[in-house]
Amino acid sequence: xxxxxxxxxxxxxxxxxxxxxxxxxxxxxxxxxxxxxxxxxxxxxxxxxxxxxxxxxxxxxxxxxxxxxxxxxxxxxxxxxxxxxxxxxxxxxxxxxxxxxxxxxxxxxxxxxxxxxxxxxxxxxxxxxxxxxxxxxxxxxxxxxxxxxxxxxxxxxxxxxxxxxxxxxxxxxxxxxxxxxxxxxxxxxxxxxxxxxxxxxxxxxxxxxxxxxxxxxxxxxxxxxxxxxxxxxxxx
Amino acid sequence: xxxxxxxxxxxxxxxxxxxxxxxxxxxxxxxxxxxxxxxxxxxxxxxxxxxxxxxxxxxxxxxxxxxxxxxxxxxxxxxxxxxxxxxxxxxxxxxxxxxxxxxxxxxxxxxxxxxxxxxxxxxxxxxxxxxxxxxxxxxxxxxxxxxxxxxxxxxxxxxxxxxxxxxxxxxxxxxxxxxxxxxxxxxxxxxxxxxxxxxxxxxxxxxxxxxxxxxxxxxxxxxxxxxxxxxxxxxxxxx
Numbered sequence: 001x002x003x004x005x006x007x008x009x010x011x012x013x014x015x016x017x018x019x020x021x022x023x024x025x026x027x028x029x030x031x032x033x034x035x036x037x038x039x040x041x042x043x044x045x046x047x048x049x050x051x052x053x054x055x056x057x058x059x060x061x062x063x064x065x066x067x068x069x070x071x072x073x074x075x076x077x078x079x080x081x082x083x084x085x086x087x088x089x090x091x092x093x094x095x096x097x098x099x100x101x102x103x104x105x106x107x108x109x110x111x112x113x114x115x116x117x118x119x120x121x122x123x124x125x126x127x128x129x130x131x132x133x134x135x136x137x138x139x140x141x142x143x144x145x146x147x148x149x150x151x152x153x154x155x156x157x158x159x160x161x162x163x164x165x166x167x168x169x170x171x172x173x174x175x176x177x178x179x180x181x182x183x184x185x186x187x188x189x190x191x192x193x194x195x196x197x198x199x200x201x202x203x204x205x206x207x208x209x210x211x212x213x214x215x216x217x218x219x220x221x222x223x224x225x226x227x228x229x230x231x232x233x234x235x236x
Numbered sequence: 237x238x239x240x241x242x243x244x245x246x247x248x249x250x251x252x253x254x255x256x257x258x259x260x261x262x263x264x265x266x267x268x269x270x271x272x273x274x275x276x277x278x279x280x281x282x283x284x285x286x287x288x289x290x291x292x293x294x295x296x297x298x299x300x301x302x303x304x305x306x307x308x309x310x311x312x313x314x315x316x317x318x319x320x321x322x323x324x325x326x327x328x329x330x331x332x333x334x335x336x337x338x339x340x341x342x343x344x345x346x347x348x349x350x351x352x353x354x355x356x357x358x359x360x361x362x363x364x365x366x367x368x369x370x371x372x373x374x375x376x377x378x379x380x381x382x383x384x385x386x387x388x389x390x391x392x393x394x395x396x397x398x399x400x401x402x403x404x405x406x407x408x409x410x411x412x413x414x415x416x417x418x419x420x421x422x423x424x425x426x427x428x429x430x431x432x433x434x435x436x437x438x439x440x441x442x443x444x445x446x447x448x449x450x451x452x453x454x455x456x457x458x459x460x461x462x463x464x465x466x467x468x469x470x471x472x473x474x475x
Contacts, residue, residue: 053340053374065329072335079328093314094299100306105287139287 006063008033011047013040015220018070019058020210021169025077027206028160029085033060071103074165088162099155102143102163110136111170117181118225121232130183140167141191153193153200160204168201172212179218242267243295245281247274249454252304254444255403256292259311261440262394264319267294275461305338308399321393334396337378337389341400344371349407352415353455353467365417369424375401376425383427387434394438402435402445410451414467 010026010033012019026033038047038057050059050066060067060076067076078088090096113132120126143163144155152158155167177185188195201207244260244267246253260267272278272291284293284300294301294310301310312323324331348371351364382389382397389397411419422429436445446454459466 062329067329067332067336069336069339072332072339075335076328076332079331093310094296094301096313097301097306097310100309101301101303104303104306142287 007061009036009061010034011036011038011044011050011059011061012057013038014212015217016057017170017173019169020172020212021070021165022058022060022073022077023210024165024168024206025074025088027210028088028165028204029077029081031077031081031084070169071107071166074162078162086159088156088160088165090156090161099147099162102140102147102155103166105136105143106140106163106166110140114185118221119228121229126181130181134183134185137185137191137194141194144193144197153197155197160201160206164197164201167197168207168211171198171201171207172214172217173221174198175214176217176221179214180221241297243270244268245270245272245278245284245293245295246291247272249406249446249451250291251403251407252290253292253403254406255304255399256294256307256311257444258394258399258402258441259308259323261444262320262323262399263311263315265311265315304403305342305396305400308396321390323390323394323399324396325390333382334390337375337382337397338400340378341375341397341404344374345401345404349404349411349419352411352417352419361415361417365411365415365419368411368419369421372419372425372428376428379427379431383431388431394435394440398431398435402432402441405432405436406446406448406451408432410446410448410455413448413452414455416467 008026008031010019010022012022012035014037023035036044036046038044040057043055046061047057047059048055050061051057051068054068056068058068058070058073060073062076062080067073074088089099110133113129113136116129117126117133120129147155147161147163148157154160155163160168174185177183186194186198202211242260242265244253244256246257246269248271257269270278270280272281277289280295281291281293282289284295285291285302288302290302292302292304292307294307296310296314301307308323324334348364348367352361352368355361355364378397379389382395383391386392389395389401394402408420411417420429420432435441456466
């Protein structure tokens with residue numbers, strides 16, 4: 001892969017779907033970078049100084065300058081390396097607005113409740129959070145229809161775009177959902193377009209190179225939920 | 237450009253709607269403003285934003301754009317002949333910094349500020365106010381980083397973060413009158429307080445930021461409509 005436009009370093013965590021988004025974007029744009037696995041229990045000086053506000057991964061460091069927040073990173077990669085690989089956002093302002101609307105929907109309506117599944121204490125709260133997440137996935141099916149405009153399996157149409165990468169980063173966790181909770185997040189019977197999307201997405205070279213092993217994610221998730229439950233009962 | 241081509245559906249008190257109106261004004265764009273109703277959403281709103289059913293919605297040549305930050309960026313990109321400086325800078329790194337802080341405002345603002353209003357005890361509201369001040373102090377640092385000594389987050393001209401944060405200024409100023417806790421404090425966030433005054437004085441912004449009195453009345457009416465007790469500024473909080 002060509003080393004284009006300077007030094008790139010990505011601070012991350014293998015399990016994080018947000019880090020996976022950044023890796024996917026870098027891969028799709030054909031960019032080489034140095035990857036640094038962080039330990040959240042012992043954050044590096046570099047991480048703390050690069051992201052003092054959130055102290056979180058991913059952080060992309062380009063020629064020494066940090067970019068934080070996964071969606072900001074993906075857009076930055078598209079802006080700063082415009083000549084490299086495909087464009088992630090459409091050229092037309094209206095199409096761009098449609099893509100950004102669905103990106104915001106994905107974050108606010110699907111990921112926010114889904115994150116709660118791993119943090120809340122009771123089974124009732126978990127079930128409610130899953131219900132809200134699945135409801136959002138149903139709506140996202142319409143989003144896929146609108147964004148792709150019937151031009152292809154991806155939100156970006158016949159090629160991978162911004163929303164594909166934001167959702168794509170979550171794929172291993174989506175697949176982990178069934179073993180973890182018993183519910184399929186993306187169910188071919190309920191959301192056939194999204195199910196087809198997921199299949200096609202996983203066939204991409206970038207996805208094969210970057211997506212985490214689902215079994216490993218399942219084990220990790222169980223560990224996180226056990227830790228959260230223990231912390232919650234210690235606080236009671 | 238004919239005014240019929242652009243319509244904005246909004247609510248006068250909504251910070252999100254105010255963002256969109258500021259952006260339209262910055263670009264010198266004429267548009268039809270349609271005040272919607274929080275109690276009785278219009279057919280046009282429900283048709284234009286079926287997913288979220290919320291204002292603001294910008295309708296351009298019949299095509300709706302939803303979500304305030306998406307609208308602001310659309311206004312910046314879709315009218316190349318429009319007046320006014322770009323809202324988003326052109327350099328990729330500067331864009332990333334602007335987007336980071338706009339995202340910070342979006343994630344932190346409401347979740348931190350709403351508890352000041354919804355706290356049931358004086359202690360809860362004072363604690364919530366402390367959190368708001370902490371967010372404002374972070375934004376003070378952001379202002380230093382982004383403005384580089386100039387008047388706005390966007391530098392010499394108004395940028396994305398100015399618009400995104402600026403939309404909230406009416407409610408920010410009204411917080412003390414409604415909740416009895418001080419959040420706007422020039423001793424704690426001097427740069428931000430000075431920025432806010434400058435921002436509100438701009439032609440593009442004047443008249444859009446609702447007066448404190450109007451918001452105090454609005455809050456009373458809303459709370460009554462929702463069956464909530466009035467928020468009385470507790471006497472002990474004034475000390």
